[in-house]
Amino acid sequence: AQSVTQLDSHVSVSEGTPVLLRCNYSSSYSPSLFWYVQHPNKGLQLLLKYTSAATLVKGINGFEAEFKKSETSFHLTKPSAHMSDAAEYFCVVSDRSGYSTLTFGKGTMLLVSP
């Protein structure tokens, strides 16, 4: 069984300040982990993925995430928020064996103020 917990339903930051979106996971297998972003009235877009190579993963738009097995965490960060980062972010876990199903977190809404 696998599960994902996004620790904050909403995060508010000012433009130009760092972003931290927290995600903890549980998995019986070696997991693959993903972050997806959903802008208003849009479908989800893959932001970045971890699949067992480097533990620090770089994604699009300056986002990064670090896989920490000892803490079962996969937090998403960005050094400096931009207004266009305002969106909902989903952490996703999948086991790496073949056709596994995905488990989505409940999402974190990122609000960016000027």
Place this chain on the structure above:
Amino acid sequence: EAQVTQNPRYLITVTGKKLTVTCSQNMNHEYMSWYRQDPGLGLRQIYYSMNVEVTDKGDVPEGYKVSRKEKRNFPLILESPSPNQTSLYFCASSPGPGRNGEQYFGPGTRLTVT
């Protein structure tokens, strides 16, 4: 352009009137799935398909049917819609084993059942 398309984008219907939401992808992906998104619940998987003629239930399959007669199409069928199926629906596809976490999402279908 590589994409997943869904139709219709918006649909208002009445209880009990059968409907079909179409989904098509042009990336020759093996894996396709349907999700529903509800506030505070994130995305929940309805059904998925590993290839033509191979489908399986996700987390919330009750009240839905699917078929996969061609690789590119994966329609979602609601035989007798009810108000609790009012939701935002997403179709997604991915390349296949070991990469099913890399999902390409359609733009979504907003369904209202009165």
